Amino acid sequence: MAEQRYITIDALLERVRKIFENCGVSPENAEAVARVIVAGERDNCKSHGIYRIEGCLRALAAGKAEPKAVPEIHDGGRSVIEVDAGGGFSNPAFNAAKPALVARAKETGLAALVIRDCLHFSALWHEVEALAEEGLAAVSMCPSYAFVAPAGGKEPVLGTNPFAFGWPRPGEHPYVFDFATSVAARGEIELHRRAGTPIPEGWAVDRDGNPTTDPDEALDGAMLTFGGHKGSALSTMIELLSGAMLGEFMSREALEFTGGGALLPRHGALILALDPQVFAARSGRDPIAEGEKLLTAISGQGARLPSQRRFAAREKALREGVVLNEAEFAQLDRFEALGLEAVKM
Amino acid sequence: MAEQRYITIDALLERVRKIFENCGVSPENAEAVARVIVAGERDNCKSHGIYRIEGCLRALAAGKAEPKAVPEIHDGGRSVIEVDAGGGFSNPAFNAAKPALVARAKETGLAALVIRDCLHFSALWHEVEALAEEGLAAVSMCPSYAFVAPAGGKEPVLGTNPFAFGWPRPGEHPYVFDFATSVAARGEIELHRRAGTPIPEGWAVDRDGNPTTDPDEALDGAMLTFGGHKGSALSTMIELLSGAMLGEFMSREALEFTGGGALLPRHGALILALDPQVFAARSGRDPIAEGEKLLTAISGQGARLPSQRRFAAREKALREGVVLNEAEFAQLDRFEALGLEAVKM
Structure with a gap:
């Protein structure tokens, strides 16, 4: 040890x-x-x-x-705010555009942030959590590298395409999830390869599209999405909304651009920010209090909310380092x- | 026969x-x-x-x-358009508000439609397909009846919560998916009960939260989401965004309101419309042509796109009835x- x-x-x-x-x-x-x-x-x-x-x-x-790179914000004052990362990391671009996104969502109820031409290596929970802390609901997604086959297929045209969501909670860490739409991370298959152990069934197919538990065959073939055809459909949506729709690289182009998976992918990202106070206003209800009824009913029955392990680690780290x-x-x-x-x- | x-x-x-x-x-x-x-x-x-x-x-x-019921549109000219269904069916409310939603999305890039206080019985593909036919990408979601337990739990606080997405395709039926976030439909468990056959593993838990293949125990317990904790997180997001955020019923209230699952649920619905032409404009790329590269790469490898069975049935029905x-x-x-x-x- x-x-x-x-x-x-x-x-x-x-x-x-x-x-x-x-x-x-x-x-x-x-x-x-x-x-x-x-x-x-x-x-x-x-x-x-x-x-x-x-x-x-x-x-x-x-x-x-x-x-x-100096992030350059393009804001036509409508629902879509864009920030050109200029081939730099996504994080300073997000930080630069966040105030405009928050202000627009609070003003109109709903706004989108497009991050263009960025290098992406960070988890999306960071972004949705930052928006939830401003009282907003947030959705974030991006393509990655094309290592994942669609349901029923064998050629990797989809990325591990993460999807994240955040929702504000009073006096609590926000409700946040952030998951890959692939069953597993590519790094996990690599770890099995190094250890000489088989991967679980359902993680991948070989080059011919047959199910495999051999990590070498899996790395040579394609990974699979979680949840069968439903996860595959979600991953396709993420390619379309955060790749094609933005006019930025999809996962296949991102992989071709760097010539392999060893470097960070370069592509865009889409973030939606929604203000529950604007959406709920005419109902006379408090959307955050309503949300608490659900979230406490989940945690109250012993089911773990996503990110709880992460928040517990954070509290410990803030105390102890x-x-x-x-x-x-x-x-x-x-x-x-x-x-x-x-x-x- | x-x-x-x-x-x-x-x-x-x-x-x-x-x-x-x-x-x-x-x-x-x-x-x-x-x-x-x-x-x-x-x-x-x-x-x-x-x-x-x-x-x-x-x-x-x-x-x-x-x-x-006469649908009543409330449009403050911002990103969120609301329509009160007035306790009527959701469909006339959607139809009444659709032109305003389409116009707003094309003007600003992104707009939301909130349907309030409606009876909901129809599939969501109808709505996202109608928006895709206008050249828009669309997302639709709504709560339902609380028959589904969160991952790791046993009490049904989530609905079967459908999620639908549409994307326009030139000269083709749009890319459309529409799925329940539960593994199965409640009606499928009911069919097993009547036939006296066990349900597949992973569909449901009994009252104590133990996995069950007994349809009676399943109906008395709770259904499960697809994709484990990821599907559970998505279903929770749908409750929050299309229930709590709108100030409309979540799945538990919808079930309590009708006093059981025999009647149609009453709740709201959230529809997002995004104009790819606005999002892509600064990129100089055609978002629809980019999307085709992915979609033809999926269908070209023999993987079925969602809704293909449905579109084939439609073409036959249009010819033959x-x-x-x-x-x-x-x-x-x-x-x-x-x-x-x-x-x-």
């Missing part, structure tokens, strides 16, 4: 921010990216924590990420010392 | 419309309801075809449906002759 040590959230944030700044990333962009990476560690979502630094640095080293093992600390040291050279070797 | 006969779509429409008019339903409402019921038969969706007439008449006979058996014709005769008395006996 690797030795572990605590680090405070602020100290970790400072280290991650400095790593990005040392790699030529502008202070604003480094701050935004570091915040979302540290939020992953804080919430014990290790797959979206400091593990992601290497992928970001690789994208920068390969010239596939614009380190000093984040636990990293020595290998993780060593990697932070290495990135700090070597910058982009660390990923060029 | 019951004897079967053809009836033209127009002739069936005329018969169904007359049945509703004879039951005191206003001509506009009878027309809207008859159209959606006949569309169910035309597309060979028998569960949403003339089978639904009896439920509608029962609701009318019980005084739970307003036969002459609809096939009904003698029992169905006899029931139409009976409803025609007896009106609401037919369901009071």
Whole structure:
């Protein structure tokens, strides 16, 4: 068992921010990216924590990420606000456009944010949670890399296409879910391959479209969506709404653009923000109090609401700091010392 | 095997419309309801075809449906258009508000329609398909009756909560899906009960939350969502967005209001309309042509797009008419002759 040590959230944030700044990333962009990476560690979502630094640095080293991109907002004053990430990370673009999105949703009831031409590595819960904290309901989705076959098919034309939703709760963490529309993450299949263990049935098909539990055949074939044809339909919707509809890359183009799955995908993202107070106004009911009736009826019967594990980890981390093992600390040291050279070797 | 006969779509429409008019339903409402019921038969969706007439008449006979409701549109000129169905069927309310929704989405890129206080018996594909025919992407959802437990729970607080999506295709039927977020329909469990056969595993839990294949225990317990915790999260989102957020009934209240599942549920519905031309404008790409690349890549590998069976049935019905058996014709005769008395006996 690797030795572990605590680090405070602020100290970790400072280290991650400095790593990005040392790699030529502008202070604003480094701050935004570091915040979302540290939020992953804080919430014990290790797959979206400091593990992601290497992928970001690789994208920068390969010239596939614009380190000093300045998000450019295009707002015609209607329902759709756009922000061009300019080939930079999605996070500073979201941060830049969030105030306009929140204001528009509160004014008109419903608004969309289109993020264009961004590198996407972060979980979507970060965005819907930030909007829920403003009192808004939010939906977020984006394509990814085409590793997933549609139901009944064998060719990977869909991404793992995440879908996230947030809903405000008074005095509580918001109701938030964020899931991939694939059954499993590609990294999980990779872990089985390294361990030499079979993957569960239903995760993937081989090149000929036959069910397989062999991780090599799965990686050579295609992953499957959760929930059979229903999940496949949802994933297709996500490709259409957050790829085709925006005029941005769908998952197949995103994969072709980077020439493989080793770099971060570049595409757009769609975020919808809805103001329950505007929607409910004529009903005379309090939409948030109504929502609580459902949410407490779910948690009250012992069923877990999504994100509860994450929120519990967060509360612990805010008190005690984040636990990293020595290998993780060593990697932070290495990135700090070597910058982009660390990923060029 | 019951004897079967053809009836033209127009002739069936005329018969169904007359049945509703004879039951005191206003001509506009009878027309809207008859159209959606006949569309169910035309597309060979028998569960949403003339089978639904009896439920509608029962609701009318019980005084739970307003036969002459006049939909009232409230449009503040922002992103949210509302229509009060006034306790009538949802269909005339949707029809009344559709032009305003289409115009607003085309003007601003994104608009929502809230249907308030309606009786809901029809499939949502009808609505998203009508919007896709106008060149819009559309999402529709609504609560239903609380027969479904959340993942990890046992008490039914969620409905079968359908979710539908439509996307326009040039020279083709639109891409449309419409699914319940429950694994199965309640009617399917009822059919197993009558046949004395077990239900498949994963459909339901008993009163204590244990998995069951006994239809009686299932009906006494709770149905489950598709896709485990992901489907459960989606179903919860649907309750929040199309119930709590609108200040309309959620599935539990809808069930309490009618005192059981024998009558049509009364609640609201949420429909989002998005104009791909507005969303894509700055990209310089044609969103519909981009969408075709994905959809033809799905169908081209032999995977079926959703609704294809329905569209094939439609084309056949438009050529040859609809096939009904003698029992169905006899029931139409009976409803025609007896009106609401037919369901009071």
